[in-house]
Amino acid sequence: MIILGLETSCDETSASVIETTNINIKVLSNTIATSLPLHSKTGGIIPETAAREQLKFIIPVLEKSLSDAKMSENQIDAIAVTYGPGLIGSLLVGVETAKTLAFAWKKPLIPVNHLFGHIYANFIENPKIRFPAVALIVSGGHTDLVLIKDHGKIKWLGGTRDDAAGEAYDKIGRLLNLPYPAGPIIEQLAKQGDTKAYTFPRPMIGSKDFDFSFSGLKASVAREVATIKNLDDKKIADICACTQEAIIGVLVRKTLKAVKKYKVKSILLGGGVAANEKLREQFELEIRNLELEISLFVPEKSLCTDNGAMIAAAAFFNYEPVDWKKISANPELYFD
Numbered sequence: 001m002i003i004l005g006l007e008t009s010c011d012e013t014s015a016s017v018i019e020t021t022n023i024n025i026k027v028l029s030n031t032i033a034t035s036l037p038l039h040s041k042t043g044g045i046i047p048e049t050a051a052r053e054q055l056k057f058i059i060p061v062l063e064k065s066l067s068d069a070k071m072s073e074n075q076i077d078a079i080a081v082t083y084g085p086g087l088i089g090s091l092l093v094g095v096e097t098a099k100t101l102a103f104a105w106k107k108p109l110i111p112v113n114h115l116f117g118h119i120y121a122n123f124i125e126n127p128k129i130r131f132p133a134v135a136l137i138v139s140g141g142h143t144d145l146v147l148i149k150d151h152g153k154i155k156w157l158g159g160t161r162d163d164a165a166g167e168a169y170d171k172i173g174r175l176l177n178l179p180y181p182a183g184p185i186i187e188q189l190a191k192q193g194d195t196k197a198y199t200f201p202r203p204m205i206g207s208k209d210f211d212f213s214f215s216g217l218k219a220s221v222a223r224e225v226a227t228i229k230n231l232d233d234k235k236i237a238d239i240c241a242c243t244q245e246a247i248i249g250v251l252v253r254k255t256l257k258a259v260k261k262y263k264v265k266s267i268l269l270g271g272g273v274a275a276n277e278k279l280r281e282q283f284e285l286e287i288r289n290l291e292l293e294i295s296l297f298v299p300e301k302s303l304c305t306d307n308g309a310m311i312a313a314a315a316f317f318n319y320e321p322v323d324w325k326k327i328s329a330n331p332e333l334y335f336d
């Protein structure tokens with residue numbers, strides 16, 4: 001089966017063609033355009049700018065993904081599109097494009113939850129992941145922990161009460177005058193820093209639920225930065241190391257709590273923060289220490305951030321076409 005996946009929920013415009021054989025997936029093309037450089041200048045995403053750029057990119061990206069895959073419209077079996085959550089102006093571009101194509105090309109259309117997409121990025125390289133699994137979705141907009149009993153049987157366990165994990169990286173980066181998005185830069189700078197230099201809080205690390213909170217960490221770093229007269233490279237590296245230690249510490253602890261409670265066989269990571277190597281190492285270390293028989297899955301970097309291939313993969317494993325007339329963008333869409 002050949003599926004065209006469209007993803008336009010935020011600042012990336014992506015179209016991908018995947019080919020499925022039994023449950024194996026081959027990515028034939030994965031074209032991604034991003035308006036990130038425009039947002040770097042303003043230090044964060046401006047929704048109107050993101051939507052305008054989506055409109056500019058969508059047709060060239062679609063055409064390139066078809067030509068890279070060497071596919072014409074009559075070879076496509078189905079179309080998948082992200083219909084939420086995300087920025088309404090950005091989502092509308094993908095959803096309306098997909099509806100138009102479904103009507104004009106007479107193809108089935110599968111609306112996909114963006115968060116399912118991040119989970120299913122893992123199944124592109126590993127289609128036989130064992131259930132039950134927990135997935136930790138960590139990006140600039142989301143921090144969610146979910147239990148997956150089987151394909152499509154996803155239960156939300158908890159999420160952030162304030163800032164998302166990526167947002168915490170980005171906001172703390174701004175306090176340190178680092179460019180946006182700060183996550184990858186903090187990861188690099190942290191390598192030269194001392195993780196014992198500062199004691200930053202790990203909010204909600206011991207709470208009974210599976211929720212997260214990162215705004216207290218940001219406030220604590222802000223207070224610390226305000227007391228420093230000369231914020232030199234060494235101090236910045238130390239703050240990066242301690243910030244990262246706090247964020248990753250909470251993410252790993254809460255995920256492992258869910259692992260033990262639900263006796264899961266697999267841990268799946270997804271979203272931009274999943275590209276962080278320290279996060280992966282920490283998970284591997286804790287899994288070894290606990291002597292748990294668990295497999296950790298992390299998509300390759302280009303599949304961690306927003307892309308059309310993960311949307312097409314989610315549609316494949318949850319193949320439920322909907323009449324295009326009944327599909328509309330839903331910025332508030334969540335689990336359940």
Ligand code: KG4
Binds near residue numbers: 170277
């Ligand atoms: O999934 P994504 O590309 O976009 C959405 O937010 O949906 O995630 C972007 C977020 C940003 O907050 C960025 O700082 C963070 O992911 N990020 C990282 C790393 N790479 C990206 N955070 C920590 N370490 C990284 N290596």
Ligand code: ZN
Binds near residue numbers: 114139271272305
């Ligand atoms: Zn995303």
